[in-house]
Amino acid sequence: MRGHTVAILLLPGASPIDVGIPTQVFARRHGLNYVVVPCAAEIGPVPGRDGLGFHVEAGLETLDGADTVIVPGFQNPTGPIDPRVLDALRAAAFRGARMVSICGGAFALAAAGILDGRRATTHWLNAGRLAREYPKVRVDDSVLFVDDGQVLTAAGVAAGIDLCLHIVRRDHGVQASNEIARVMVAAPYRSGGQAQYVPRSIPEPLGDVFALTREWALAHLEQPLTVAVLARHAGVSARTFGRRFVEDTGYTPMQWVLRARVDLARELLERTDLGVDQIAARVGVGTGANLRMHFQRILRISPSEYRRTFAAAPGGGPKLAEAGAAASARRSGAAAR
Incomplete structure (x- = not known):
């Protein structure tokens, strides 16, 4: 099978961490079919940010055949961008490549017109500037990342990890994503709707308590979990818990619990032969009909379709069949984050 080419486009002043994240997540050593190719407008040295630079061996022609194009953050996102870069980005988007930005990379996608009419995000410090410079973009400064189907954008720094893992989940399922997260010692799953930055008017230890409560809930998904039960574990009132939980995660407690249950069901569909009814009981949604709903x-997919696409192959790894691309396309507009 032809590898899935991930072109990482380095612009002058490229952020080292934004470049490093996709090279780590999509590395060949994880056993998936990604082929990472760093590229730039010109082959050779590319100045980086924070005292680090790069040397790339591929030019803009890489974007001609790339399946995914990632633009990391760069030094001066509101400055002029090489017209050749913008033309190459437009051409890649027009032929259907998946277009991704991390942090300030959204400015390059916006300058190419790729974000026009779309919901997108960037680092909260630059979100206002992005909205002013490109009024056709529906900028959301309150989320970690936005999956708008063909075009995906992430907020700053660590949110790039969340988005790249989300892409792996779309392509290869939750088990593959979780395995990479474990290798990277990263959180396996932070939803795109989780808040970027929440001004705190409460002591930080309360946030630590909520993190412990979320961890506890993940270990007890088969049990009845209500706001009252979770609040009791956190040691706060149900009203306080509900309000602060939304600020921390972007979801209400019950929305978060449901998505955690669906996530566990996805993993069980991938790595076990349990029936849908058995999985539904194990993850706490009751019946197979509930799980299907x-x-x-x-x-936007049924459990049986998900299993056919992502269940472990006889060799032990996830299926990398064409069905995966079809399922990803069906889910591309879904709120699976």
């Missing part, structure tokens, strides 16, 4: 609403 939640899958359709959240993932």
Whole structure:
């Protein structure tokens, strides 16, 4: 099978961490079919930010055949961008390549017109500037990343990890994504709707308590979990818990629990032969009918379709069949984050 080419386009002043994140997540050593190719407008040295630079061996022609194009943040996002770069980005988007930005990379996609009419995000410090410079873009400064189907944008720094892992989940399923997260010692799953930055008017230890409560809930998904139960574990009132939980995660407690249950069901569909009814009971949604309903609403796919696409192959790895691309396309507009 032809590899899935991930072109990482380095612009002058490229952020080292934004470049490093996709090279780590999509590395060949993880055993998936990604082929990472750093590229730039010109072959050779590319100045980086924070005292680090790069040397690339591929030019803009890489974008001609790339399946995914990633633009990391760069030094001067509101300054002029090489017209050749903008033309190459437009051409890649026009032929259907998946277009991705991390942090200030959104400015390059916006300058190429790729974000016009779309919801997108960038680092909260630059979100206002992005909205002013490109009024056709529906800028959301309150989320970690936005999946708008063909075009995906992430907020700053660590949110790039969340988005790249989300892409792996779209392509290869939750088990593959979780395995890469473990290798990277990263959180396996932070939803795109989680808040970027929340001004705190409460002591930080309360946030630590909520993190422990979320961890506890993940270990008890098969049990009845209500706001009252979670608040009791956190040691706060249900009203306080509900309000602060939304600020921390972007979801209400019950929305978060449901998505965690669907996530666990995805992993069980991938790595076990349990029936849909058995999985539904194990993840706490009751019946197979309930599980099917939640899958359709959240993932736009049925449990059986998901299993056919992502269940472990005889060799032990995830299936990398063409069905995966079809399922990803069906889910591309879904709120699976």
